[in-house]
Amino acid sequence: MTKRVAMREAVPEDLPALRALARTSLVHDSDAEAIVELLWSSAAEGCRIVLEHTDADDDADGTGGTRIIGFALGSLRPAHDALPATGHVELIIVDPEHRELGHGRELLADLERRLIAAGATRLRIRGNPPHFAWPGIDIRYTPAVCMAAAAGYERLLDCNSMLVDLAAADLATEKDEQRLTEAGIEVRRGRPEDEQALRAWCDEEFGGTWGQEAAMALRTSPPTLHVAVRDGAYLGFAGHGMQRADMFGPMGTAEAARGHGIGAVLLRRCLADQRDAGIEVAEIGWVGPARFYSKTVGARLGRVFWAFEKSVAA
Incomplete structure (x- = not known):
């Protein structure tokens, strides 16, 4: 059986498949579907991409052998206050059954190209306020941290959240x-x-x-x-x-x-x-004064995020 993968720009009709992939992959985020909706709505034009896997023989027989096995979303922050235009890698997900095959790197590389084409002169894996899901990569998603480092991103800063038992x-x-x-x-x-x-x-x-x-x-x-x-x-x-x-x-x-x-x-x-x-549990994101939150409502340090940055070659 012939198998192939292909990248294309995502369309709204893909959202059910993307939400399903997120539910499977974002194991530390119970609101995975809402995250997809949030980041989809703020993605830059042309920076919503999917990776499709096709069993060519099944497809030729009309049995529907094509399915989405990965996707990537990116946003753009225009230049402002002497800061350069910045492309943000918001989310990359690959179906667990199709990992360790380089698909994540392919999605990242294609998303980077699209962000640069949209005007980005630097790239970040960091939250892009006001529409963001995280301040960086939750370090428990270890393969994502490793992929960023392998792709030439340098660690920019660490961020913490705190959790409150309501x-x-x-x-x-x-x-x-x-x-x-x-x-x-x-x-x-x-x-x-x-x-x-x-x-x-x-x-x-x-x-x-x-x-x-x-x-x-x-x-x-x-x-x-x-x-x-x-x-x-x-x-x-x-x-x-x-x-x-x-x-x-x-x-x-x-x-x-x-x-x-x-x-x-x-x-x-x-x-x-x-x-x-x-x-039941509130998350205080991108925490600054940890002592204040701990003393006031008994908040405890929770998730740890690493933010990354990569220069764009001239």
């Missing part, structure tokens, strides 16, 4: 909210009409993509974002579920408003939302 965590906020109220600070759920002003405040106060992510949370029903305000001015915000349902963050408090316990209240309100939605 049934065990103290998420009460009544006393702290009363204290803040007495200080003239209101803590409330965000509203759709907050979007323009909150995004502008986030952009000025924090930069990066937090304003975009806050806007995403305000568009859900109900909004998955909480804010602290005083005299109509924002002092802090925190959100959850912007990329993945069990993810918390980002969160930020204006420098001038720190020390009042605003962040702890916003954090607990978000985690209570997730608990009430039936989530």
Whole structure:
């Protein structure tokens, strides 16, 4: 029997097959199907590819011998603020039955070519906010780490997430909210009409993509974002579920408003939302102040991610 593989650009009709492959392969991510949807929606034009395997004799007989055995998704961050246009390798999956045959390397190489053709002058295996699933490669997916190194990627940085047992965590906020109220600070759920002003405040106060992510949370029903305000001015915000349902963050408090316990209240309100939605363990992604989360809600260090970068030859 003749067998062959071929690469082609993916189409929306391929999504059921991609979701099925993700369920089989993303063994450390229970929301594998949602991850595919997220990264598909943010992929760059031409940077959604599938690898098909054909049993040519069966196909000639009209028995449908072609099936998808792998796929890759990539996104592009345009040049900005003196930073070069960056191609992000978001996801590469190969059917377990077809691994160790070089298919992952073929998908990676083809995706790299497409990202470069789209304008990328550097390549990264790192989350591309505001639409990202991970900050890098979860090191438990060891073959992916090895493939990146073999393809010439250099380790850029390490990232950690923290996990919160929502049934065990103290998420009460009544006393702290009363204290803040007495200080003239209101803590409330965000509203759709907050979007323009909150995004502008986030952009000025924090930069990066937090304003975009806050806007995403305000568009859900109900909004998955909480804010602290005083005299109509924002002092802090925190959100959850912007990329993945069990993810918390980002969160930020204006420098001038720190020390009042605003962040702890916003954090607990978000985690209570997730608990009430039936989530058992929340993941705080891309963690900075680990001590704060550990002390406030008993968070523990969880997943470890390695981010990678590769220069594009001129």
